[in-house]
Amino acid sequence: MAQPIEFYFDFSSPYGYFASAKIDEIAARHDRTVEWRPILLGAIFKLTGGAPLPNIPLKGEYSKHDFVRSARLFNLPFRFPSTFPISSLIPSRAFYWLQERDPQQAKAFAAQLYHAFFAEDVDISKLENTLAIATTMGLSAADLEAGINTPAIKERLKDEVQAAIDKGVFGSPYFIVDSEPFHGSDRLDQVEKWLTTGGW
Amino acid sequence: MAQPIEFYFDFSSPYGYFASAKIDEIAARHDRTVEWRPILLGAIFKLTGGAPLPNIPLKGEYSKHDFVRSARLFNLPFRFPSTFPISSLIPSRAFYWLQERDPQQAKAFAAQLYHAFFAEDVDISKLENTLAIATTMGLSAADLEAGINTPAIKERLKDEVQAAIDKGVFGSPYFIVDSEPFHGSDRLDQVEKWLTTGGW
Numbered sequence: 001m002a003q004p005i006e007f008y009f010d011f012s013s014p015y016g017y018f019a020s021a022k023i024d025e026i027a028a029r030h031d032r033t034v035e036w037r038p039i040l041l042g043a044i045f046k047l048t049g050g051a052p053l054p055n056i057p058l059k060g061e062y063s064k065h066d067f068v069r070s071a072r073l074f075n076l077p078f079r080f081p082s083t084f085p086i087s088s089l090i091p092s093r094a095f096y097w098l099q100e101r102d103p104q105q106a107k108a109f110a111a112q113l114y115h116a117f118f119a120e121d122v123d124i125s126k127l128e129n130t131l132a133i134a135t136t137m138g139l140s141a142a143d144l145e146a147g148i149n150t151p152a153i154k155e156r157l158k159d160e161v162q163a164a165i166d167k168g169v170f171g172s173p174y175f176i177v178d179s180e181p182f183h184g185s186d187r188l189d190q191v192e193k194w195l196t197t198g199g200w
Numbered sequence: 201m202a203q204p205i206e207f208y209f210d211f212s213s214p215y216g217y218f219a220s221a222k223i224d225e226i227a228a229r230h231d232r233t234v235e236w237r238p239i240l241l242g243a244i245f246k247l248t249g250g251a252p253l254p255n256i257p258l259k260g261e262y263s264k265h266d267f268v269r270s271a272r273l274f275n276l277p278f279r280f281p282s283t284f285p286i287s288s289l290i291p292s293r294a295f296y297w298l299q300e301r302d303p304q305q306a307k308a309f310a311a312q313l314y315h316a317f318f319a320e321d322v323d324i325s326k327l328e329n330t331l332a333i334a335t336t337m338g339l340s341a342a343d344l345e346a347g348i349n350t351p352a353i354k355e356r357l358k359d360e361v362q363a364a365i366d367k368g369v370f371g372s373p374y375f376i377v378d379s380e381p382f383h384g385s386d387r388l389d390q391v392e393k394w395l396t397t398g399g400w
Contacts, residue, residue, distance in 0.1 A: 047257050049249070057247050058370035062381055072400050073390070170258035181262055186386050190273070200272050 004033045005191070006176040008169045010041040011088035011124060012052075014067045015185040017114040018074045019173035022188055024107075030195040036099075036107050038092040039164045040157070041172055048170050052085040070185065077119035086117070086125035089157070090148065094130050096156045097147035098139070109137060204233045205391070206376040208369045210241040211288040211324060212252075214267045215385040217314040218274045219373035222388055224307075230395040236299075236307050238292040239364045240357070241372055248370050252285040270385065277319035286317070286325035289357075290348060294330050296356045297347035298339070309337060 005027050009016030020036075027034045045051060053063035064080060071078030091113045099106035112133050116122035122129050127148075131141040147153055164174075168181060175182040175191050180199065182191050193200070205227050209216030220236075227234045245251060253263035264280060271278030291313045299306035312333050316322035322329050327348075331341040347353055364374075368381060375382045375391050380399065382391050393400070 044258070048259055049251070049256065050259075051249070056249065056370075058244070058365070058368050059248055059250075061368055062370065062383060065381070066383075069400075165258070168258050168261055170256075170262065181265070183262060183266075184386070186384070186390075189389070190386075200269075 002030075002032055003178055004035045006037060006167075007034050008037050008039050008164050008172060008174040008176075010039055010172040011091045011110075011113060011117065012085040013041065013172035014078070014118060015070070016172040017078075017118045018070055018076060018185040019175075019188060020111060020114055021074065021076055022185075023173075023175070023191075026188060026192050026195070029192075032195065036095075036110055037160055037164065038088065038095050038110065038157075039161050039169060039172065040088055040092060042087070043161050044165060044170055047165065050170070054084065074185075077115070079119065079121055081117055081121050081123070083123050083125075086123060088125070090127055090130050091124045093148045093153050093157050094134065094144055096160065097144060097150075097153050098134075100156075105137070105139075109134065109139075112137065202230075202232055203378055204235045206237060206367075207234050208237050208239050208364050208372065208374040208376075210239055210372040211291045211310075211313060211317065212285040213241065213372035214278070214318060215270070216372040217278075217318045218270055218276060218385040219375075219388060220311060220314055221274065221276055222385075223373075223375070223391075226388060226392050226395070229392075232395065236295075236310055237360055237364065238288065238295050238310065238357075239361050239369060239372065240288055240292065242287070243361050244365060244370055247365065250370070254284065274385075277315070279319065279321055281317055281321050281323070283323050283325075286323060288325070290327055290330050291324045293348045293353050293357050294334065294344055296360065297344060297350075297353050298334075300356075305337070305339075309334065309339075312337065 005023065007023050009020060024034050054060045067080060068078060095106055095110050098109055113124050113130065116133055117124045124130050131144060134144045135141050167176065171183050173185055177191055177194050180194055207223050209220060224234050254260045267280060268278060295306055295310050298309055313324050313330065316333055317324045324330050331344060334344045335341050367376065371383050373385055377391055377394050380394055
């Protein structure tokens with residue numbers, strides 16, 4: 001069985017959202033599965049000196065234009081969130097809590113969280129909003145809230161971020177295909193080419 | 201007549217080199233010409249807080265791997281220069297001096313400079329190396345050296361960098377197609393799609 005594709009993303013990353021809508025179908029065409037791993041870019045930016053794109057002079061204007069243009073290209077609903085960037089701490093912890101219980105449902109949950117933030121302007125950094133989305137999926141808000149607050153889940157997220165850094169992950173989305181790293185939603189074509197050809 | 205495509209690049213940028221080898225043939229397929237405009241990323245990084253990719257933690261390792269992988273994908277000769285990054289001041293001034301005399305030859309000169317730096321590890325920041333490349337093209341080294349040192353050419357390059365900043369250029373390569381900006385050699389497909397469709 002071929003290795004799963006590792007898919008790293010931050011819940012506050014528009015390009016991560018675009019990639020999340022495409023990576024599983026690309027993988028499926030090549031009989032691969034995808035492991036979704038939310039990370040906290042804020043922690044990584046402390047190492048790299050990075051910053052949220054819209055806050056960077058010149059690059060900020062371009063990126064806001066490019067988010068909208070990319071959404072049209074990917075044919076995905078998008079509106080620039082009224083609060084941006086947000087802390088991804090709560091949705092990321094919620095993801096890993098659910099992932100330990102039901103990996104497939106955790107992916108569907110991540111997709112719902114992304115959709116809420118980037119298509120419906122719901123601030124998913126707020127606990128009540130993340131819980132409300134979980135509830136629409138039939139999850140228990142009380143269980144999820146308790147889960148998010150356990151030391152084990154807090155530690156899990158920290159460990160995931162550190163493991164991502166150790167593998168060289170510096171942005172969102174970031175893919176690892178059989179040890180080969182790719183950064184950016186504009187590299188999905190290369191991910192697919194790599195899966196098709198085994199490299200070039 | 202449709203507007204020329206504006207192509208901004210820094211002589212020290214590997215992705216600019218890759219794009220320089222492709223943009224004219226893409227433009228020609230759509231009956232367009234390309235205006236080549238070397239810029240100085242160092243000046244732009246002062247505004248954006250940017251840095252040469254290989255110097256950035258995590259991103260540096262990835263980018264060095266990606267330069268080589270991208271060169272293979274574009275089918276272009278590449279070896280990572282032993283001195284990197286370099287100042288692009290001399291080759292950029294030399295380009296604009298020649299461009300005022302013979303725009304087509306200036307493009308060919310830029311292609312030679314890029315090839316020397318990224319395929320043959322010639323440090324084109326050094327005056328004697330840039331002059332030697334000009335000489336192989338039948339240009340007068342004495343005329344070029346004198347031209348590079350005129351206040352008019354120094355001013356011309358400053359003006360070009362400022363004009364690029366005023367248009368929002370923050371990286372290399374950067375393309376403007378009928379007012380639509382695209383950043384990165386991995387966006388050449390989108391440049392071509394835009395030329396084909398007129399936008400999406």
